[in-house]
Amino acid sequence: MAVGVREYSRIREIKGPLLVVEGVSNVAYDEIVEVELATGEKRKGRVLDVMKGIAVVQVFEGTTGITTTGTKVRFLGRPLEIPVSEDMLGRIFNGLGEPIDGGPPIIAEEERDVNGAPLNPAERAYPEDFIQTGVSAIDGMNTLVRGQKLPIFSGSGLPHNKLAAQIARQATVRGEEEEFAVVFAAIGIKYDDFIFFKKFFEETGALDRVAMFVNLADEPAMVRLVTPRAALTLAEYLAFDRDMHVLVILTDMTNYAEALREISAAREEVPGRQGYPGYLYSDLASIYERAGRVKGKKGSITQMPILTMPNDDITHPIPDLTGYITEGQIVLSRDLYNKGIYPPINVLMSLSRLMKEGIGPGKTREDHADVSNQLYAAYSRGVELRSLAAVVGEESLSAVDRKYLEFADAFERRFLSQGERENRSIEQTLDLAWEILAILPEEELTNIKEEFIRKYHPKYRKKAAQ
Secondary structure, eight states: OOTTOEEEOOEEEEETTEEEEESOOSOOTTEEEEEEOTTSOEEEEEEEEEETTEEEEEETTOSTTOOSSSOEEEEEEEEOEEEEOGGGTTOEEETTSOBOSSOOOOOOSEEEETTOOOOOGGGEEOOOOEEEOSOHHHHHHSOEETTOBOOEEEOTTSSHHHHHHHHHHHOEETTEEEEOEEEEEEEEEOHHHHHHHHHHHHHTTOGGGEEEEEEETTSOHHHHHHHHHHHHHHHHHHHHTSOOEEEEEEEOHHHHHHHHHHHHHHTTOOBOGGGOBTTHHHHHHHHHTTOEEETTOSOEEEEEEEEEOGGGOTTSHHHHHHHHHSSEEEEBOHHHHHTTOSSOBOTTTOEETTHHHHOSTTTSOTTHHHHHHHHHHHHHHHHHHHHHHHHHOGGGSOHHHHHHHHHHHHIIIIIIOOOTTOOOOHHHHHHHHHHHHTTSOGGGOTTSOHHHHHHHSHHHHHHHHO
């Protein structure tokens, strides 16, 4: 046996996906394990817990067929590592980083620990570069910034997959017309969803710059915990060693949290809210905090985790804790979806905390912040007036109030709604916003500086063109 490898065969207990091995020594937390069955079959696992000569091992492929006798457990003396290489772009891997697309094995430039290397907070560069996604509701009102982590909060049956694929295809950093490399981690998704993403990337020609890590719903929950970490390990290599701008899409983080709860229950840990382990917050943070920029490095990692809120409940532990860690959220609305609006982004519940850093002169346009504020104010009032009109009737409202109702309808049908392959520039987004704001009387545009109204309002633009 190689130096550092220890082999044991005293298995005290098999409990769900876990093996309890006794009589061990010099075993480390998170160490990688090889389990050899009596039949000669080999499976991978890792150490979850160590205490007084006992090691708890989670088996990635599950414990079906493993017996307490005739099974050998080898502790390999190293953490789980995956090969990383630029050649991984355009390829499809399982959750452990092994190719599943029928292509040749990856010739690794190096192997890296899936848990990542700790990053000195003092070395982080502040995110401030505007990313153009081509989606008006995001670019205009919830701007994504390079190095940000901005999750999509969705619900079952809503088109979060379509939106994520559209962003992956269209995202660019203004002024650096290079496209993003995309690292896509599918965590416990249905096979249909995997095929959707695969076909979308193939048909749009984006597959050459996408690395896909796929863990399907019928595969062991163990691998679900590794999949996002394997994907982020490659992303860190591409960003900080190969100077690439990397967009990481993680879907569905709800499946990840459910797997974490399942493992926690098998370990008989004391449950927290709704049965999730008490360390759910820190565990999610260990994934989300692997986004960002590093001083002196050209590359960056921008994260867009997707999570489906159980029962559309934004106070559920998963979206609730995610919101504390990330820099905002994009929230999809079932009401807008039922109206036939795509993407059904509820801008009033969405937020990008870094938006102000990435917009303005030299980045987007000088009127961007004022226009965004005015859109929020006007749409919020329009939504309130809809509720009032449902009670007292629209004819009871003032002429100005009826203009706000007209604005709210136009905002949803023209500004929010766009085609799945429609890629709007920020200038097109802002000009469209002005066209819709022109529905309102000019004196209602109280959030916009007078100089911007004179410069960008369609009424004055027409005069200037004549």
